[in-house]
Amino acid sequence: MTDRLHTFHGGIHPEEHKTLSTTHPIAQAPIPARLIVPVRQHIGEPARPCVSIGEKVRKGQIIAQADGYVSLPAHAPTSGIVTAIAPHPVPHPSGLSDLCIHIEPDGQDIWIEHSASDYQSMHPSTLRNLLRDMGIAGLGGAVFPTFAKLNPGKAVKIPTLLLNGGECEPWITCDDMVMRERADDILRGAAIMRHLLQSDEILVGIEDNKPQAIAAMRTAAQQSDIPVRIISIPTLYPSGGAKQLIKIITGREVPSGGRSTDIGVATFNVGTALAVHRAVNLGEPMVSRVVTVTGNVGQAQNFDVMIGTPMQDLIALTGLPPEPVSGVIMGGPMMGIKITDLHAPAVKATNCILVKSGTMFPSPPPAMECIRCTRCAEVCPAELQPQALYWFARSKHFDKAREYALFDCIECGCCSYVCPSHIPLVQYYRFAKSEIAATEANERASNLARQRHDARTARLEREARERAERLAQKSAAKPAGDEAKQAAIDAAIARAQTQKTTSE
Ligand code: SF4
Ligand code: SF4
Known part of the structure; x- marks a missing residue:
């Protein structure tokens, strides 16, 4: 049966370069001298380390527990000794370090007990x-x-x-x-x-x-x-x-x-x-994945890689690069992220390590002004108006960017690819998204603080009122007419409210 297919708007045909890394079968990457396992490899809360320095671990053992519903544990990719629980460079667009569990493998690759379900x-x-x-x-x-x-x-x-x-x-x-x-x-x-x-x-x-x-x-x-x-x-x-x-x-x-x-x-x-x-x-458990190592390398290939293997070890497996290395990307040239420190480990999100040379990836010419040619809109698979998003992001009109569906942008890079003015459009969208996310996080924090303050004020008022009522009831227990009782209650409440106002 032939399947009836449909089309999406836009799209491009960049050069593929895929045959370079498919001439050899997937190879098993060796156990490295050191494994660096980040506690944050997934969307959600980072995992909490549950091992200590000097502890012996086995392959597949949980070394950091999931922390919350949207979270995942991290596992030892092989057997060995935990040598540190400390920040280390990780593959992230920020280029910052993050908490990692460092393991010195014992070379025996001994599993924990595990079985099928x-x-x-x-x-x-x-x-x-x-x-x-x-x-x-x-x-x-x-x-x-x-x-x-x-x-x-x-x-x-x-x-x-x-x-x-x-x-x-x-x-x-x-x-x-x-x-x-x-x-x-x-x-x-x-x-x-x-x-x-x-x-x-x-x-x-x-x-x-x-x-x-x-x-x-x-x-x-x-x-x-x-x-x-x-x-x-x-x-x-x-x-x-x-x-x-x-x-x-x-x-x-x-x-x-x-x-x-x-x-x-x-x-x-x-x-x-x-x-x-x-x-x-x-x-x-997920202790390894297949990673393409390609680009400016001796022999591009796919490797079955232990999570936590330093990227430089994986690049070394492919032999000497034919040209001087001008940079490394995790992922592909369209959506990948720049790796600034090759000690960073391969993580669950590492599908590819792309080594660059100046010939393979020449520096783009300087960006020029937008000429409103609309070529970016013609190729946008999300049917957005990339040129408008660019103006809003650049001028920090984030509300307008949001109104123009900024968050439907999948950061595919088609618009930047065809832009005759060489504007790094996706960088502007990422900037706008992160600014909006930071503003929303601040708003959430202040809303939470306001809610806590309101709840505390309400509690203090309730306690003051209850105290006043108790006092009033005590006074009212003495024989007195209804009017005198009410006067006593009112006076006690007024005293309590005066005390609260002066104490705030
Ligand atoms: S492709 Fe570039 S120059 Fe043309 S409209 Fe889009 S942003 Fe402007
Ligand atoms: S990066 Fe965003 S705006 Fe540009 S083509 Fe892709 S989806 Fe459209």
């Missing part, structure tokens, strides 16, 4: 708790805790489970290689996800520049007993964006400010499905 017989909330305890986060980039996304809530079921094998960003091939080599396990994970979401169907969207992945997934689908369709979609950046993939495959649009589940679709990266399989069917 029979998910079919488990209560859904028990199964979700298992996935939380296993530290499973979305590997498509957002690293949102997967267990929370696998809760259909009041909807009871999410009819469509959509696996995202788009991987549309240039240079990155980890999903492609995982689909080629581990297709059966991806579908085993999808079966678990479907069980939790009670989905009627599983769809897998893959760009047609990955014919081997499509073939491997189709073979696995034929052998699987779950209702799954592998759908080849045209190669067009950013078809791997969740909203864009949903539009291409189902024709439905996620409403502005809404979620895909509002229209009955739950989307997950193919790597996340693989991680769910390993967690449930093998009992293995």
Whole structure:
């Protein structure tokens, strides 16, 4: 059956550079001399360390506990000794350090006791708790805790489970290689996800520049007993964006400010499905992931990497770079983040380490004034007006930027890519979003402080009134006429109120 596909607005065709890293199978990266495990690798509250310096840990052991509902634990990626719990450079757009648990591996890679779970017989909330305890986060980039996304809530079921094998960003091939080599396990994970979401169907969207992945997934689908369709979609950046993939495959649009589940679709990266399989069917928490190391390197390749491996160790595995290194990006050239310290570790969000040279990535010419050509709007997959957003962000008219749906911007970079004035548009949108987020955080803090003050004032007033009433009742206990009693009560209340006013 041929699937009827739909299109999304805009999009671009950047050079792919994907074949560089798909000539070799996924290799196992060796255990490094030191592992650095950040406590904050997911959306939500950071995990709380629960080990001490000098403690021996085993592979898969929880070393930091989840702290709150939207949070995940961190696990030891191998056996060894905790040598420090201290800030360390991490891959983050701010370039700042964050709290990390440092482990010196013992080289033996000894697991904690772990075993498979029979998910079919488990209560859904028990199964979700298992996935939380296993530290499973979305590997498509957002690293949102997967267990929370696998809760259909009041909807009871999410009819469509959509696996995202788009991987549309240039240079990155980890999903492609995982689909080629581990297709059966991806579908085993999808079966678990479907069980939790009670989905009627599983769809897998893959760009047609990955014919081997499509073939491997189709073979696995034929052998699987779950209702799954592998759908080849045209190669067009950013078809791997969740909203864009949903539009291409189902024709439905996620409403502005809404979620895909509002229209009955739950989307997950193919790597996340693989991680769910390993967690449930093998009992293995998320202690590793596949990472593409490519660009200006000796031999680009995908590696199965322990979380916490320093990026410089991974780059070293690919041999000498042919040209002088001019920088490193985590992710791809369109949406990735600059890495300023190669001691930073690979984390759950690390899909690619892209090493740059001046030839491969020449510096952009200086930005010029916007000439209102509207080319940015023509390619914007979110159907925004990037030039207007740019003006509002630049002039700090954040309310207007919000009115023009700034938060629907997926930061895909299509607008910057085509801008003839070379304006780094996405940087302006990120700036505006972070300013709005900071203002909202301040407002929340002052609202909380105001609520606390109001509650305290109300409590003091109530206590004063109760005291006054008690005093008045005592005085009223003496024989006296009704008028005298009331006068005594009024006088006591007035005294109490005077005391309160002078004490404030
Ligand atoms: S593409 Fe660049 S120059 Fe053209 S309207 Fe957009 S921001 Fe302005
Ligand atoms: S970065 Fe934002 S504004 Fe620019 S094309 Fe992508 S979605 Fe549109």
